[in-house]
Amino acid sequence: MVIASQDDTASMELETMLNRMQKLVLQYVRDGQSTDQAVVEYHSPDQLYKRIDFELPDEASGIDGTFDLIKSTLQYSVNAWNPRFMDKLYASTNPIGVISELLLAVLNSNAHVYHVSPVLTLMEIEVTKATAKLLGMGDKGGGLLCPGGSASNLLAMITARNTLYPTIKTEGYMPRPFNPAADYGKLTIFTSTHSHYSISKSAQVLGLGSSNVVQVPVDDDGCMHTDALAQLLQESIARGETPFFINATAGTTVLGAFDPIREISVIAKKFNCWLHVDGSWGASAVFSQHLMATQSWLDGSELADTFTINPHKLLGVPLQCSMLLTPHQGHLLFAKANSLKADYLFHGNPYDLGDGTVGCGRRPDAAKIFLAWKFYGREGLGQRVELAVSKAAQFTDLVRQRYSHGFLLVKDPCPFLQICFWFIPSGLPIATWRQQHIYDDKLSSITREIHRRLNASGQFMVDHAPVKDIPDFFRVVINAPSVNVHRDLSLLLDAIETISKDIDWLNYLSS
Ligand SMILES: *Cc1c(COP(=O)(O)O)cnc(C)c1O
Numbered sequence: 001m002v003i004a005s006q007d008d009t010a011s012m013e014l015e016t017m018l019n020r021m022q023k024l025v026l027q028y029v030r031d032g033q034s035t036d037q038a039v040v041e042y043h044s045p046d047q048l049y050k051r052i053d054f055e056l057p058d059e060a061s062g063i064d065g066t067f068d069l070i071k072s073t074l075q076y077s078v079n080a081w082n083p084r085f086m087d088k089l090y091a092s093t094n095p096i097g098v099i100s101e102l103l104l105a106v107l108n109s110n111a112h113v114y115h116v117s118p119v120l121t122l123m124e125i126e127v128t129k130a131t132a133k134l135l136g137m138g139d140k141g142g143g144l145l146c147p148g149g150s151a152s153n154l155l156a157m158i159t160a161r162n163t164l165y166p167t168i169k170t171e172g173y174m175p176r177p178f179n180p181a182a183d184y185g186k187l188t189i190f191t192s193t194h195s196h197y198s199i200s201k202s203a204q205v206l207g208l209g210s211s212n213v214v215q216v217p218v219d220d221d222g223c224m225h226t227d228a229l230a231q232l233l234q235e236s237i238a239r240g241e242t243p244f245f246i247n248a249t250a251g252t253t254v255l256g257a258f259d260p261i262r263e264i265s266v267i268a269k270k271f272n273c274w275l276h277v278d279g280s281w282g283a284s285a286v287f288s289q290h291l292m293a294t295q296s297w298l299d300g301s302e303l304a305d306t307f308t309i310n311p312h313k314l315l316g317v318p319l320q321c322s323m324l325l326t327p328h329q330g331h332l333l334f335a336k337a338n339s340l341k342a343d344y345l346f347h348g349n350p351y352d353l354g355d356g357t358v359g360c361g362r363r364p365d366a367a368k369i370f371l372a373w374k375f376y377g378r379e380g381l382g383q384r385v386e387l388a389v390s391k392a393a394q395f396t397d398l399v400r401q402r403y404s405h406g407f408l409l410v411k412d413p414c415p416f417l418q419i420c421f422w423f424i425p426s427g428l429p430i431a432t433w434r435q436q437h438i439y440d441d442k443l444s445s446i447t448r449e450i451h452r453r454l455n456a457s458g459q460f461m462v463d464h465a466p467v468k469d470i471p472d473f474f475r476v477v478i479n480a481p482s483v484n485v486h487r488d489l490s491l492l493l494d495a496i497e498t499i500s501k502d503i504d505w506l507n508y509l510s511s
Pocket of ligand 1 (some may be wrong): 089147148149150151195196198249251252253278279280281310322
């Protein structure tokens with residue numbers, strides 16, 4: 001076996017492997033869609049080391065050896081094509097998703113400069129423009145692709161800081177009172193207690209400090225309290241700090257709540273803050289005209305300075321695919337804020353997209369959402385989200401109907417696509433626990449134990465989560481169009497009841 005050095009060797013080798021791969025891949029997708037197959041054949045790391053040879057060889061393994069490894073990889077991986085995969089917050093991709101990855105693989109293009117990725121660069125410019133337009137950002141909207149929602153949020157915060165306080169780019173971060181001459185105090189960031197941790201992590205990465213991220217309380221529905229936001233901004237100013245960045249979340253990670261963007265934008269303006277919207281999860285709803293006409297989820301999106309949306313979550317585009325959008329001149333805003341060349345706007349090539357990022361080489365992820373959009377149309381992508389919304393409502397009904405079996409919704413109705421509930425096994429002295437304030441702990445233990453057994457069984461893959469002051473609950477995410485309310489979701493509730501029956505809870509909880 002030698003490294004393929006001639007064109008015909010490469011294409012012949014590829015043909016052989018594509019033929020083999022096609023059979024394996026099609027079988028894998030069929031297995032995933034047949035509901036008598038498990039979501040995963042689950043093993044601990046120790047067991048998996050015994051089943052797969054992870055040794056890296058000195059000698060070439062060739063096609064046969066490598067395909068043995070590919071087969072084991074498929075066999076022991078989680079099959080997200082199975083509709084009973086309902087973990088956070090992605091689902092399987094779809095046929096055009098696989099084809100788009102194949103296209104990128106064969107091109108192996110780098111989307112940092114135009115001349116090495118001309119078509120893909122224009123796709124990135126156009127798909128970010130079109131999405132910004134859907135969000136109401138007008139003709140000047142657009143943006144960039146980033147390697148994930150956390151990366152988009154980070155680039156948003158960097159861009160805000162560099163735009164509002166450009167001296168930090170060259171002089172470093174030297175706020176008052178440490179530097180009495182500075183035109184800014186300690187920079188503070190505002191985000192809700194239910195927002196994604198990437199906001200705090202970005203503050204940490206930027207050297208602003210995660211304790212300068214002010215956690216704004218949420219209301220009963222999990223949405224940011226705008227009165228509290230205004231109050232906390234005042235208090236920060238009174239401490240001599242400089243609030244500069246407000247993050248509103250459109251679809252929180254755990255509960256799926258939408259912060260009121262329009263109201264928050266008024267406050268952001270008043271306090272001269274950059275308004276970022278983290279729509280990593282919920283913003284894909286913008287593809288549905290019906291949802292946009294009937295829900296106020298994304299109302300005020302056009303008022304954001306920057307906006308994150310992850311097609312790799314709700315739209316079935318392969319991981320990773322995340323866009324950072326802005327109404328302020330699209331991708332040029334990022335280049336202006338982050339380029340190291342002061343003369344960028346006059347001498348740089350405005351089509352070299354890498355200039356606006358903190359990276360260099362970039363994966364052309366934009367092509368994947370571009371092709372998905374071409375294939376399904378805006379309407380098809382929107383229908384995918386509508387379908388998930390209607391199935392989530394039906395599943396919520398199912399959970400509610402089993403109240404007498406011990407199922408209890410955390411939020412009723414659920415704000416979006418995460419159905420969050422507890423299961424309280426019968427015969428437990430819940431009322432007494434509640435008086436003794438040990439109710440919460442026990443409820444978390446019950447959720448975790450059932451969850452552990454459920455996922456290990458391979459029948460389903462769901463997640464559990466706590467939120468501030470609320471004990472762990474099941475969090476079932478409705479995303480894939482293939483999930484069937486009666487076939488899959490009733491069965492999930494049955495499985496939880498069955499698993500619970502096998503556990504001697506009084507004994508388990510007292511040990
Ligand atoms: C998933 C999520 C993120 C992070 O996105 P990644 O692509 O996983 O980095 C950020 N914010 C919210 C609200 C999310 O749900």
